Amino acid sequence: MRTVLVVDDELQITRLVRDYLEHAGFVVAIASDGPGAIAAARQIKPDLIVLDLGLPGLDGLDVIRSLRVNSNVPVVVITARADEADRIVGLEIGADDYVVKPFSPKELVARVRAVLRRVDLAGEGAEVLRAGDLVVDIPRREVKASGRAVDLTPTEFDLLQTLVRQPGRVFTRGQLLEAIHGVAFDSYERAIDAHIKNIRRKLEPEPQRPRYLITVHGVGYKLADA
Amino acid sequence: MRTVLVVDDELQITRLVRDYLEHAGFVVAIASDGPGAIAAARQIKPDLIVLDLGLPGLDGLDVIRSLRVNSNVPVVVITARADEADRIVGLEIGADDYVVKPFSPKELVARVRAVLRRVDLAGEGAEVLRAGDLVVDIPRREVKASGRAVDLTPTEFDLLQTLVRQPGRVFTRGQLLEAIHGVAFDSYERAIDAHIKNIRRKLEPEPQRPRYLITVHGVGYKLADA
């Protein structure tokens, strides 16, 4: 369960963003100005902060700097100026990603997810992967969907693991073969189809209309995001 | 063919590492100090950098920070202090992996391979093309116009992708065929027209008066530039 602090002075935006983030499974806290953001961050220790740079009063960049004093919480910035965005990310400021106004809430959610995933991988262990109500526990090699335990063979598990690491990204059969075997050659790509079928049979409530493992015609497969 | 930049002031080490990396099929470049590393990185744009933190003069961490200003090239660090290593990786510095001196060249090669593989899979970020309010997400194979998701077939996606990579440039039907099929021969060029029509139907608010996919009479098609 991840917590996100959203900092924006416009009520419409905070409400919209909150709804989308909550729908994506996050706990959301709100702050509407710089001092409030710093206080809230100190108190609730969010896993990530979404920060509008166009705050009145205290400058958004100062807020980040203050946060950085005693925390390295990842920050996703909302900015109105696209030309400025590239400069902000990865430079002295230390934001982790950005979206440009007007932005789609979906995109913001995607970026929040991406940043958290990146941070997880960089830290020691993304040992338990989650995507929606799908939980993949790497060290235990256990999978649960909607709380229901699912029993997979070794290859099936590795295949699903690969997809869950980047929900929404489309993998070709060649990439999936490589993820499973280390090398892509020497194998009939249609073997992937067979594994997908078998995973679906065990995982999907309705294997005929998959909810998790999505076919991308002519390309490969992906895990449904959200 | 991947290029690795090795940065170390000890000639024995660079030579050893170079031999092993070359033997593993990499093209290897060498730098022996911080400024040289930054210059070399800028010029040859390596796929990965192996960096000894124990450089004289400029601190190794500063080198990474400088590199990060305009690149997210993965970095594998060589360090003498094991206790420091964990802190370096994934934290404020942004190294991708490390080996501790004395290290085995084999292990270094293995880590270089692992990092490159991870980065390949994690191709987030740079692979999202934008042109105005049109967003083409390559790894996800998703297209959004004005925030609205658009569902395209494989060929349609590839066609649009080609146009979005160079907004404003006019492509002939032959060029577009080639972009789609790898080869331009053996195909009726009018098939492109059909695809354009189908994309417009899904993408354009008013397919009769296209805003994105512009016809250049007698030549071909282009994407409207922002």
Add this chain to the structure above:
DNA sequence: GACTCCTGTGAAGGCTTTGTGAACGGGATG
């Protein structure tokens, strides 16, 4: 304004890709 060439469009055929059940063979287990 007339003529010609080019492009837009809808429908249909045929091909490619995917879903699926079954069978084969290898490796592990007992």
Add this chain to the structure above:
DNA sequence: CATCCCGTTCACAAAGCCTTCACAGGAGTC
């Protein structure tokens, strides 16, 4: 050595998609 489990392969059916064609409508040229 017999058995079981699993990964792969195969064949066929179903679904999705690309191409093609014919005709209508525009654009460009003189």
